[in-house]
Amino acid sequence: MDRIDARKTEELQSLLRGTENIVTVSHTHPDGDAVGSSLGMAGWLRSLGKKAVTLFPDPVPETLAFMLDEEDRANCLIHSEFTASAEAALRQADLIFCLDFPSPSRTEGLAEVLRQAPAPKVLIDHHPGPEEDAFRLCFSETRISSASELVFWVLDALGAELPLKAATALMTGMTTDTNNFGNSTFPSTFEMASRLLERGVDREGILSAINQSYEERRLRAMGMLLDRGMVITPDGVAYMILDAATIRSYGLQDGDTEGFVNLPLAVRKVRMSLLLKQEEGHFRVSIRSKRGVSANRCAQRWFHGGGHEMAAGGKLFFPEDIPSPEGAAAYIEKVTHEEFL
Ligand SMILES: [Mn+2]
Structure with a gap:
C-alpha cells in the first residue's frame, strides 16, 4: 500500500467539517468486509458526536449478525426492506462514504439514488477499476487486504482515535476478507492487526464468532x-x-x-x-x-x-x-x- 496522500487527507478533513448526517453505503449481499468497514467508519463518526447511518442494499446475513450491537442495529438501514427511508437517508445525507465497492452499480437497486444524491461521496475501496467520476474523493488501493484495512489507514492518517467497537469491526472485516491472513495479506495488514491488538481487540473472540457459530x-x-x-x-x-x-x-x-x-x-x-x-x-x-x-x-x-x-x-x-x-x-x-x- 502507498502512504495515504496528504492532500486527500486534508480534503477529507474539510469534507467532514460541519457535517452532521453521514451515511455509509456498501455493496449487495454484504460480506464481513462490507459490514466491518461500514461499522468501523460509522463507529468512529459517532464517537465524534455525528449521526452515522450504515446503509446496505440488502440484509446482513445471520452469520454476521454478531457484528452488530443494539446501537448498530438501530442505525442500520436495509434498502430492500425499508426502501423509502433508505433512499430518504441518502438524499438527506450531507456526506456519503462508499465502502468496499468500486462503482455505484454494485449497489444494484440503490445505484441511481446513490448517483443522484447531492452530498459529496467519498470512496474507500480495494477493488480494481474504481469509477472515479462517481465520487468526489477516492481512496482506492488494490495492494491492500480489504476495505476495512483501508478505512483503518485513512482514519489513522486523520489522527483518529478508534473506539474499541470500531476497531473490532475493522479487524473482523480484514479477517474475513483475508480468510484469517490466508490471502491478500500485505505488510500493512499485519501492522494494522498489530495496532488493533494493542488497542485491545479480542481476536480470538472474533475468530470464534466467525468460525464456530454456524448452524x-x-x-x-x-x-x-x-x-x-x-x-x-x-x-x-x-x-x-x-x-x-x-x-x-x-x-x-x-x-x-x-x-x-x-x-x-x-x-x-x-x-x-x-x-x-x-x-x-x-x-x-x-x-x-x-x-x-x-x-x-x-x-x-x-x-x-x-x-x-x-x-x-x-x-x-x-x-x-x-x-x-x-x-x-x-x-x-x-x-x-x-x-x-
Ligand atoms: Mn472487500
Missing part, C-alpha cells in the same frame, strides 16, 4: 456438496451447483455457504473453483483461482461480473445465458474449457 445445516450441506456435488473437469476446474431444491431442502440462507467456493482449491489439480447458487432468474456465481489463473477475467468474460484477480463473482442468467437452470453445468464446462485453451 448445523451449513456443515451438512458442505458434506453433501463435497461428496456428491463437486465436479472436477479435465481442465482442473471444480464446480458445485446449489440449485433451488437443494437450497430449500437444507434450509440454506445467505451466509451459510460463505467459504464453500474455496474448499475445492485444496485439491492439487484444481486451478479454479466455481460455486453457483440459484436465485430468481439467475445463478449467483463465486469464483476463486490459484496463482496464475484469473478468476476476475473468467467472471468478466462469462458471468457479467468481476472482482479481484483470484476472487471474483458474477451472475448466470436464464433464459438469457442458458435456456434453463439445468444447463448450468454444460455452460460452465464449455466456457471454462475455452478459458484454458
Whole structure:
C-alpha cells in the first residue's frame, strides 16, 4: 500500500467539517468486509458526536449478525426492506462514504439514488477499476487486504482515535476478507492487526464468532456438496451447483455457504473453483483461482461480473445465458474449457 496522500487527507478533513448526517453505503449481499468497514467508519463518526447511518442494499446475513450491537442495529438501514427511508437517508445525507465497492452499480437497486444524491461521496475501496467520476474523493488501493484495512489507514492518517467497537469491526472485516491472513495479506495488514491488538481487540473472540457459530445445516450441506456435488473437469476446474431444491431442502440462507467456493482449491489439480447458487432468474456465481489463473477475467468474460484477480463473482442468467437452470453445468464446462485453451 502507498502512504495515504496528504492532500486527500486534508480534503477529507474539510469534507467532514460541519457535517452532521453521514451515511455509509456498501455493496449487495454484504460480506464481513462490507459490514466491518461500514461499522468501523460509522463507529468512529459517532464517537465524534455525528449521526452515522450504515446503509446496505440488502440484509446482513445471520452469520454476521454478531457484528452488530443494539446501537448498530438501530442505525442500520436495509434498502430492500425499508426502501423509502433508505433512499430518504441518502438524499438527506450531507456526506456519503462508499465502502468496499468500486462503482455505484454494485449497489444494484440503490445505484441511481446513490448517483443522484447531492452530498459529496467519498470512496474507500480495494477493488480494481474504481469509477472515479462517481465520487468526489477516492481512496482506492488494490495492494491492500480489504476495505476495512483501508478505512483503518485513512482514519489513522486523520489522527483518529478508534473506539474499541470500531476497531473490532475493522479487524473482523480484514479477517474475513483475508480468510484469517490466508490471502491478500500485505505488510500493512499485519501492522494494522498489530495496532488493533494493542488497542485491545479480542481476536480470538472474533475468530470464534466467525468460525464456530454456524448452524448445523451449513456443515451438512458442505458434506453433501463435497461428496456428491463437486465436479472436477479435465481442465482442473471444480464446480458445485446449489440449485433451488437443494437450497430449500437444507434450509440454506445467505451466509451459510460463505467459504464453500474455496474448499475445492485444496485439491492439487484444481486451478479454479466455481460455486453457483440459484436465485430468481439467475445463478449467483463465486469464483476463486490459484496463482496464475484469473478468476476476475473468467467472471468478466462469462458471468457479467468481476472482482479481484483470484476472487471474483458474477451472475448466470436464464433464459438469457442458458435456456434453463439445468444447463448450468454444460455452460460452465464449455466456457471454462475455452478459458484454458
Ligand atoms: Mn472487500
